Amino acid sequence: MYVNLNGPVVTRTVGSDSTGGEGFFFRQHVFALDVHGLVVEAQLDRVRDRFRPTAEDLVPFFASPEHAPETRMRGLARAFEAFWEGDVDTALALALPRLEGALRRRLHAADIAVITQAQGETIGQVQQLGSLLDKLDELGFPEPWPLVLRTVLGNAEGQMNLRNNVLHDLVDTPSRHRAALVLQIALAVLFLGEEPPARTGSADSGPRMPVPWNAAADQRLPFPVPDPRAHHFVTQYADMHDVVAGLTVPAGIPQSAATVLHTSRELLRHSYFCYEFSTVALLHALIAMEIVLRAKISDSGTKPLHALIKQGKETGLLTERQAEFLHEGRKLRNRIAHGQRAHSVMPPHWGTGMLTTSFTLIREVWADQPTPPATTDTDEGTGI
Structure with a gap:
């Protein structure tokens, strides 16, 4: 109500034991939340890189709970967009009021008072954020969320006091990881304890368990999304x-081998969306190699691959180096096909090197000696 020309006024003295009391506890919790905020910041950036959501994409998702009207959630969706654009000030200015409003509506829906009634000469008023935070336990928020909200938004000694500091312009732009904390808290206030939105249009209307983001959820995506690991290369x-x-398909090789090699090359190209495709690409190249060997060996019959490699080496069709490479590839294929190991993960450039060797080997073997007359064009006798 007035300006104190004498400067700051001492309202409390600090005891000699600076490590005691609630303030010290909050300072420790603030440090832990700052570390957590760095993780949340990285996770949100991963969401941006993987899905590229716009504000319009986010609004229907945010507005699914009853206490989150679409008109208010547009501001929160824009806050996420601003965060990804690097505009922390705008992100916080939009997110903090929506967070408080969502919390107020959740309390009201649970029949917890958010308005102080008029008493005598005292007029009624809307309870402020501090009073709302004191009601979190009554709302049934599980730990540690009540403590997280109080530490990040509250203004007691040692707390971040982000709401007042930002909305009253008392500090410079907060760090980006603290803005990430506010966005995560906003999501918690919206969805914590809420039932997941019901799916529509599905033949199976029974209850479903939530699925991990990298499992069945990906199968419902309307378009491929980049595999985050591909961005390392x-x-x-x-x-x-x-x-x-x-990776050029050698000219003149059997059409079946050419088709498999083309598939192998495209699998490697699309490992940008599914990293494990690089391994599947190598396995397909080995299939093409077996097709070529059977075409070059007149009495291949139903011999397994290891016998074809041995015969090719004995007849001079394969060099020692070529036979060794094929044996290693055959062993890898056997281990995966027989369930002895999961798909090995190959970085794209490593996969390119191995596929280049496979393509070159097929070209060399096909051009090395005359091809015997074809006797059949079936896929019989391709046992491992």
């Missing part, structure tokens, strides 16, 4: 064209 899908540019 390329920056965009277009870069994969350069990765596979040297």
